[in-house]
Amino acid sequence: MDVSHNGFARISLHVNGVERSLTIEPRVSLLDALRDHLGVPGTKKGCNQGACGACTVLVDGERINSCLALAVQYQGRNIVTIEGLAPSGVLHPIQQAFIEHDGFQCGYCTPGQICSAVGMLEEFRSGAPSAVTKNGVPGDLTDAELRERMSGNLCRCGAYVGIREAIHQVYGAMKP
Amino acid sequence: MSVIKKAIETVAHVMPDRDRDKLADQHRFLGQPIDRLDGHSKVTGAAPFSAEYPVDGLFHAALAYSTISRGAIKSIDTSAAERSTGVIKVITHLNAPEMKVPKPISAQGEPSAGATEVRILNTDQISWDGQPVAIVVADTEDRAEYAASLIKVVYAAERGMNSFEEAIPSAKKPKQVLGEDPEVTNGDADKVFSSAKNRVDLKFTTPPYNHNAIEPHAAIAIWHPDEKLTVYDTSQFTAGTANSLVDIFGLKKDSVRLISTYVGGGFGGKGCLWAYNQLAVLAARMTGKPVRLALSREGVFRLVGGRTPSQQRVAIAADDSGHISAFIHEGVTAQSTDNNFPEQFSFPPRHLYAMATYLIGQEVCEVNRVANTFMRAPGESIGTFAVESAMDALSYQLGIDPVELRMRNEPEKDPVSGNEFSGRHMREAYRMGAEKFGWKNRPAAVRSQREGESLIGQGVATGTYPMYRMVSAARVRINADGTALIESSAQEMGMGTATVQTQHAAELLGLPMEKVQFDYGDSTLPWAGVAGGSSQTVSIALAVQQAAEKVLKELLSLVHKDSMSVLKSAGIDNVRMANEGIFRKEQPLVGETYAQILKRAKKDFVAAEHTTGPPMEIMKYSMHSYAAQFCEVRVHEQTGEVRLNRWVGAFDAGRILNPKMAMSQFRGGIIMGIGMALTEETVFDDRTGRIVNPSLAEYHLPVQADVPPIDIVYTDIPDPHTPMGARGIGEIGITGVAAAIANAVYHATGKRVTSLPITLDKLL
Numbered sequence: 001m002d003v004s005h006n007g008f009a010r011i012s013l014h015v016n017g018v019e020r021s022l023t024i025e026p027r028v029s030l031l032d033a034l035r036d037h038l039g040v041p042g043t044k045k046g047c048n049q050g051a052c053g054a055c056t057v058l059v060d061g062e063r064i065n066s067c068l069a070l071a072v073q074y075q076g077r078n079i080v081t082i083e084g085l086a087p088s089g090v091l092h093p094i095q096q097a098f099i100e101h102d103g104f105q106c107g108y109c110t111p112g113q114i115c116s117a118v119g120m121l122e123e124f125r126s127g128a129p130s131a132v133t134k135n136g137v138p139g140d141l142t143d144a145e146l147r148e149r150m151s152g153n154l155c156r157c158g159a160y161v162g163i164r165e166a167i168h169q170v171y172g173a174m175k176p
Numbered sequence: 177m178s179v180i181k182k183a184i185e186t187v188a189h190v191m192p193d194r195d196r197d198k199l200a201d202q203h204r205f206l207g208q209p210i211d212r213l214d215g216h217s218k219v220t221g222a223a224p225f226s227a228e229y230p231v232d233g234l235f236h237a238a239l240a241y242s243t244i245s246r247g248a249i250k251s252i253d254t255s256a257a258e259r260s261t262g263v264i265k266v267i268t269h270l271n272a273p274e275m276k277v278p279k280p281i282s283a284q285g286e287p288s289a290g291a292t293e294v295r296i297l298n299t300d301q302i303s304w305d306g307q308p309v310a311i312v313v314a315d316t317e318d319r320a321e322y323a324a325s326l327i328k329v330v331y332a333a334e335r336g337m338n339s340f341e342e343a344i345p346s347a348k349k350p351k352q353v354l355g356e357d358p359e360v361t362n363g364d365a366d367k368v369f370s371s372a373k374n375r376v377d378l379k380f381t382t383p384p385y386n387h388n389a390i391e392p393h394a395a396i397a398i399w400h401p402d403e404k405l406t407v408y409d410t411s412q413f414t415a416g417t418a419n420s421l422v423d424i425f426g427l428k429k430d431s432v433r434l435i436s437t438y439v440g441g442g443f444g445g446k447g448c449l450w451a452y453n454q455l456a457v458l459a460a461r462m463t464g465k466p467v468r469l470a471l472s473r474e475g476v477f478r479l480v481g482g483r484t485p486s487q488q489r490v491a492i493a494a495d496d497s498g499h500i501s502a503f504i505h506e507g508v509t510a511q512s513t514d515n516n517f518p519e520q521f522s523f524p525p526r527h528l529y530a531m532a533t534y535l536i537g538q539e540v541c542e543v544n545r546v547a548n549t550f551m552r553a554p555g556e557s558i559g560t561f562a563v564e565s566a567m568d569a570l571s572y573q574l575g576i577d578p579v580e581l582r583m584r585n586e587p588e589k590d591p592v593s594g595n596e597f598s599g600r601h602m603r604e605a606y607r608m609g610a611e612k613f614g615w616k617n618r619p620a621a622v623r624s625q626r627e628g629e630s631l632i633g634q635g636v637a638t639g640t641y642p643m644y645r646m647v648s649a650a651r652v653r654i655n656a657d658g659t660a661l662i663e664s665s666a667q668e669m670g671m672g673t674a675t676v677q678t679q680h681a682a683e684l685l686g687l688p689m690e691k692v693q694f695d696y697g698d699s700t701l702p703w704a705g706v707a708g709g710s711s712q713t714v715s716i717a718l719a720v721q722q723a724a725e726k727v728l729k730e731l732l733s734l735v736h737k738d739s740m741s742v743l744k745s746a747g748i749d750n751v752r753m754a755n756e757g758i759f760r761k762e763q764p765l766v767g768e769t770y771a772q773i774l775k776r777a778k779k780d781f782v783a784a785e786h787t788t789g790p791p792m793e794i795m796k797y798s799m800h801s802y803a804a805q806f807c808e809v810r811v812h813e814q815t816g817e818v819r820l821n822r823w824v825g826a827f828d829a830g831r832i833l834n835p836k837m838a839m840s841q842f843r844g845g846i847i848m849g850i851g852m853a854l855t856e857e858t859v860f861d862d863r864t865g866r867i868v869n870p871s872l873a874e875y876h877l878p879v880q881a882d883v884p885p886i887d888i889v890y891t892d893i894p895d896p897h898t899p900m901g902a903r904g905i906g907e908i909g910i911t912g913v914a915a916a917i918a919n920a921v922y923h924a925t926g927k928r929v930t931s932l933p934i935t936l937d938k939l940l
Contacts, residue, residue, distance in 0.1 A: 042221020105670030108440030
């Protein structure tokens with residue numbers, strides 16, 4: 001990273017399969033870098049303190065709150081935002097299921113919910129336990145497991161039931 | 177009641193009803209569970225919200241807020257902020273030009289959206305902790321926010337009325353409550369109550385709440401030559417906000433274009449003009465740059481009002497069979513020193529039960545806090561908590577099942593106005609809900625069910641919310657290619673406006689949905705009312721229907737001039753709009769398509785605009801939606817933690833126009849009610865008037881783990897006096913919820929919690 005005399009740094013971020021360079025202050029969050037500097041505003045800002053999950057993106061396949069990440073620390077990482085989930089124009093199964101089950105109303109928390117769901121299913125498949133997992137080994141994705149694992153994403157419209165139905169449907173279709 | 181209102185009601189009772197809307201019985205698109213039309217753009221992140229519009233050379237504004245609740249600014253030091261990197265302007269009351277205070281929010285006549293009378297940035301006087309005292313404009317948002325933190329204000333502080341409880345003794349009866357009398361009485365309810373054998377008398381408190389839509393308020397302001405202005409905003413009332421900006425800045429009518437296509441949740445919090453947009457416009461004017469002002473979450477708490485706290489008393493007397501002999505509901509809410517909104521908590525009992533005598537009224541006191549405003553089901557949400565908790569208490573005292581007690585008090589006519597109900601199917605809603613929930617298996621005794629370390633209980637409560645209809649305008653245009661364009665400044669914040677209006681227009685005009693385009697969220701389109709009072713769907717639909725009738729007449733005048741047309745002799749009463757054109761009612765195959773008519777007439781389109789008349793039907797009939805809310809809780813015996821096991825909401829809300837989206841509205845309301853009942857509270861420091869939990873980390877919205885399975889059933893019986901047979905559904909969902917939970921907690925534990933939220937300490 002090259003920090004110039006006026007406090008700006010020239011960095012490069014790998015976003016949705018494309019290497020993007022930008023000049024920002026080191027204090028700029030990954031969220032603001034995406035929204036205000038790279039013109040990818042699909043990722044949302046709801047609280048800017050890691051409490052609502054609207055800013056969830058995938059970094060090397062794992063979900064993070066991009067408002068709590070400094071952009072300069074994410075060079076060389078594979079960042080996927082909501083805009084990158086359907087690169088060929090065909091919706092990701094989670095996106096499609098959200099529409100079918102009405103897993104949103106206003107749509108503001110939706111990109112974060114969807115990225116979070118994609119990351120969560122990967123975590124679950126990899127065997128990562130949650131606070132409600134019995135004996136540390138996840139069995140089936142029960143409603144209790146899903147609710148626990150998706151509780152970091154607030155939805156004020158209250159689309160939680162539709163979100164659950166959407167994720168259950170995709171999980172069911174994924175099962176071997 | 178005012179003389180004018182009485183006169184209008186008299187007229188309403190002699191005016192003929194509108195014909196029953198034939199669309200109430202059509203099912204081609206209406207009544208179908210159609211996916212949201214804006215779904216694709218929302219799940220792909222393509223939907224732009226107000227802060228996200230790409231604008232060249234955009235500057236960013238941040239606010240500094242007052243840290244006292246009352247007093248004056250003695251001095252304000254902006255020098256450090258002005259020197260801070262990237263800052264191009266600092267604006268305070270010392271250099272801001274005079275702005276007019278916008279008129280209070282109103283959808284009647286010239287629309288306006290004012291939230292408070294405070295002369296923001298035009299005065300050294302402070303009226304609430306959180307009042308903006310400075311704007312900083314810089315080249316990036318981080319730099320603007322940092323510089324705002326460098327502003328130093330010295331105040332001459334005075335002691336504000338910071339505590340609701342302290343203000344209550346000064347409460348007064350307001351002149352009116354949302355156009356209604358603040359107090360209604362029949363007989364001597366006090367006397368009947370005091371001599372009754374069976375009675376309950378309970379006091380309730382509800383705390384302040386905030387809407388907390390996940391999208392914080394944000395606006396981008398761009399001035400053009402000739403004093404024209406474009407504002408990208410997030411608004412529940414595009415017409416009122418745009419028109420108020422015209423007033424504030426002394427502009428020519430129609431010189432403001434306010435665009436608000438997507439709104440990231442509102443719930444009442446984006447209905448009024450909460451000054452951030454005004455201040456973005458001011459900053460843009462003073463810098464000559466396009467400016468974005470995106471509030472932080474804390475900023476939303478400081479600047480945007482929420483739901484008032486309330487203190488209520490409900491006293492009910494009944495005979496041994498449960499019939500109510502006296503009903504008393506009274507109490508106090510708060511408003512700020514600079515607005516006028518006594519929240520209508522005393523409305524529910526005016527319409528719910530047959531009562532031999534009653535005394536129902538409310539008072540309001542003033543506090544030095546941010547102006548209170550409407551939040552999902554203002555009045556009915558907190559009012560039903562008190563009323564329905566008291567009804568539950570009465571049921572135990574009488575030994576009558578709580579559902580049965582309510583059924584025994586079902587009124588034949590509106591108990592206060594005496595008006596006929598337009599459609600009331602409370603019994604059916606209760607029957608459906610009780611069956612779905614399995615209410616008959618519930619043991620009557622309290623504290624009689626246990627599951628491990630938890631006590632189990634089931635509760636029920638009635639919900640109610642009035643039907644409103646706002647004066648609204650729409651334009652209908654039918655094009656020569658056989659497509660239609662519907663236009664209205666209306667708002668889509670997730671209720672499903674974009675989708676349901678397309679369903680409606682397609683059904684009305686006999687077109688496939690793909691051939692109908694609905695344009696909205698832009699103040700340059702025909703003005704719709706505020707998206708509030710659960711009124712938008714029917715308000716716009718009526719305007720569309722009446723505009724479409726004008727279009728039909730225009731099309732018929734074209735065919736009447738044409739000797740070739742099979743419709744040559746057809747009058748408006750013997751044709752209908754169907755199959756993409758106009759066809760004879762008696763001979764459905766005889767007619768012409770819109771495209772045929774327009775092409776032959778060599779016209780590109782026909783169009784008409786219409787503004788609806790006032791809602792006389794609401795003066796004549798008692799029009800409400802109803803809910804029967806059932807839930808099961810488990811309460812941990814050692815910790816007092818309340819969790820929900822399951823929920824059934826049964827609704828009587830007229831015809832359901834899109835079951836998929838309606839389900840989300842009902843569930844969303846219930847979930848907001850769960851937060852209201854169990855976790856949410858805006859905590860004010862009573863010593864200073866400052867909100868101490870202005871964040872989503874400390875203001876606890878319900879999360880996935882808090883929300884049980886929620887089943888929804890509904891009567892789906894069309895209301896004969898509304899467009900499409902529909903009544904509003906946006907707010908009915910939250911009503912009755914807090915009471916159902918409190919009642920279930922009582923059933924589980926034997927403890928009646930009368931103050932919200934029901935936190936652990938209240939059960940230990």
